[in-house]
Amino acid sequence: MLNIIEALRSPSVAERFPTFRKFEIGDVLFASFSCPSSGQWEANWAEHDRIVHVLSGRKSLRAVGGTWEVGPGDTIFLKKGACFLRQRGADDICLFMFFIPDGFVRAAVREIAPDLPVLPPPADHRDMLIHINDDAGVKAFLQAMxxxxxxxxxxxxxxxxxxxxxLIASIVVSASNSTLSGYLRSVASTNVPSIPAIMEANCCHNLPIEAFAKLSGRSLSSFKREFRQHYGISPGKWLLERRLECSAHLLTTTSISVTEIVFECGFEQPSHFSRAFKAKFGQTPSEYREACAAAA
Incomplete structure (x- = not known):
């Protein structure tokens, strides 16, 4: 799966996107580019949260929590992790993207924390996408960029x-962006992301273990050690179990094809999926679907 941060930092990115511009400050990345429509769902992931502003064109986005449509003038916040994107229509889509590491968010929020009023605990917002209302602070930032x-x-x-x-300070105190304010305050309240939250949000994406370690803000060895302490098994075994559970759910609750389920649940090859599924459930995916339908 494409790591979009690495792709945008690649020296060859300007050859693919002639209008590409970027500014970098350490791990913080500001990017502006246009890309042509392929008409296909394309997967990517990023180890940092990102703000996306659509200048022109339309996209569909699918991730944890649902499917969303975004178009000209929309500004959204995408949490760190994986998602699927597909452009709608034949027109190019023009975007601003701003990748913001947790460390930058923590420093910005903690700097203004003494001046903030007492706020209720942030809500548990599990959707990967949060729409941003373009209040005065957001508009000023976009105009400057x-x-x-x-x-x-x-x-x-x-x-x-x-x-x-x-921008971060403006959102944190904004009454019109309370959901995102809560999320940013939750980032500032901890030193590293929650491993269970990262795993649940991304377990059905075809990501390597190294990517999960990056998403959780830990070294690979620390990630594996803390994961085993929490779950009692290795990340690889846990991911296989969760993906098989997800595939069984889709087989019994949807009519999508087995091939589509392979893609949806993070398996690389249909043959590997079929072997693993039969080893766990004693039936092939098609047999399992038929048996569940007959028993209903």
Whole structure:
């Protein structure tokens, strides 16, 4: 699966997207680009949260929590992890993307925390996508980034950091973006993401164990050790069990094909899926579906 941060940082990205612009400050990445429509669902993942602003074109996005449609003028927040994207129509889509590491969010929120009113605990918002209402603070940030991307030079790092910190502060105190405010405050309240939350949100995506370690903000060895302490088994075994459970659920509750279920549940090959499914349930996926339908 494509790591979109690595792809946007690649030296060859400008060859694929002639209008591509980017600014980098350590792990923080600001990008502006247009891409043509393929008409296919395309999977990607990122180890950092991202804000996406659509300038033109339309996309469908599928991830934990549902499917969403975004179009010109929409601004969304995508949590770290994997998702599927598909462009709608033949037109190119033009985007701003801002990748924000947890460390930057923590520093920005904790800096203003003494001046914040006492707020209720953030809600447990499990959807991967949060719509952002373009209030005055969000509009000011987008206007500034439009100017920066339109000019040939690179803005000073201090100015880019300041604009992003202002955006985070604006969202945290915004009454119109309370869901995202709660999420950002929850990020600031911990030093590393929750392993169970990361695993549940991304278990049905075909990601390597190294990607799960990155998403959880840990080294591979620390991730494996803490995972086993929490679940009592290895990440690989847990992922296989969860993906098989997910596939069994889809077989009995939907009419989508077995091939589609392979894709939906994070398996690489249909043959591997069929072998693993039969080893767990004693039947092939098709036999299992037929038996459950007959028993209903």
């Amino acid at each position: 439009t100017v920066f991307f339109s000019n040939p030079g690179t803005p000073p790092e201090l100015l880019l950091k300041l604009k992003l910190k202002e």
